Amino acid sequence: QQQVKQSPQSLIVQKGGISIINCAYENTAFDYFPWYQQFPGKGPALLIAIRPDVSEKKEGRFTISFNKSAKQFSLHIMDSQPGDSATYFCASVSGNTGKLIFGQGTTLQVKP
Amino acid sequence: NAGVTQTPKFRILKIGQSMTLQCAQDMNHNYMYWYRQDPGMGLKLIYYSVGAGITDKGEVPNGYNVSRSTTEDFPLRLELAAPSQTSVYFCASTRDYPYEQYFGPGTRLTVT
Numbered sequence: 001q002q003q004v005k006q007s008p009q010s011l012i013v014q015k016g017g018i019s020i021i022n023c024a025y026e027n028t029a030f031d032y033f034p035w036y037q038q039f040p041g042k043g044p045a046l047l048i049a050i051r052p053d054v055s056e057k058k059e060g061r062f063t064i065s066f067n068k069s070a071k072q073f074s075l076h077i078m079d080s081q082p083g084d085s086a087t088y089f090c091a092s093v094s095g096n097t098g099k100l101i102f103g104q105g106t107t108l109q110v111k112p
Numbered sequence: 113n114a115g116v117t118q119t120p121k122f123r124i125l126k127i128g129q130s131m132t133l134q135c136a137q138d139m140n141h142n143y144m145y146w147y148r149q150d151p152g153m154g155l156k157l158i159y160y161s162v163g164a165g166i167t168d169k170g171e172v173p174n175g176y177n178v179s180r181s182t183t184e185d186f187p188l189r190l191e192l193a194a195p196s197q198t199s200v201y202f203c204a205s206t207r208d209y210p211y212e213q214y215f216g217p218g219t220r221l222t223v224t
Contacts, residue, residue, distance in 0.1 A: 032210040043202050043215030098143045098211030102154040
């Protein structure tokens with residue numbers, strides 16, 4: 001069964017610190033790896049994504065690191081802010097139907 | 113653009129009742145998806161569609177049905193509601209690779 005395993009389940013970081021969330025996937029056919037951010041009561045929103053032929057992608061304070069040989073990818077949030085407090089989901093895209101396989105989610109709390 | 117819209121926002125059903133969750137998008141996206149999110153869990157795919165007239169099962173299709181008669185609309189039908197269907201339901205859509213999905217605001221359903 002295709003799976004994406006995400007850790008940690010929850011994370012508390014001080015304002016200005018670095019938040020790191022890790023994901024591991026099993027299926028080498030996955031060809032796109034997005035991260036979604038979800039605030040309470042809202043739908044998930046695409047935050048940043050990476051293709052498997054790239055090892056790192058940075059957008060502002062958010063960086064994805066991708067290790068194809070280890071089948072792992074991670075989200076780094078630099079200079080974390082209280083407004084970053086949300087649930088983060090990693091995902092992998094499967095095949096030509098766009099189906100997302102989600103990780104279990106990480107609840108991030110950034111303390112002021 | 114309104115993006116992806118879902119109605120209703122909240123609904124309480126009695127066991128055995130039926131209902132249709134509505135989803136519409138105005139972005140001319142071919143691909144549409146229905147997910148459910150249980151408390152503290154990731155999102156699981158119920159059904160998806162790659163175009164009008166074409167639907168297929170996802171990971172957790174039992175107890176649900178869909179139809180896709182137009183590009184814009186993708187309703188989800190619950191027949192004989194059960195307490196196990198208590199969840200938050202999200203609809204999403206995307207155009208094509210890399211399948212960056214846009215999510216609606218969700219429908220919170222309680223079956224008692």
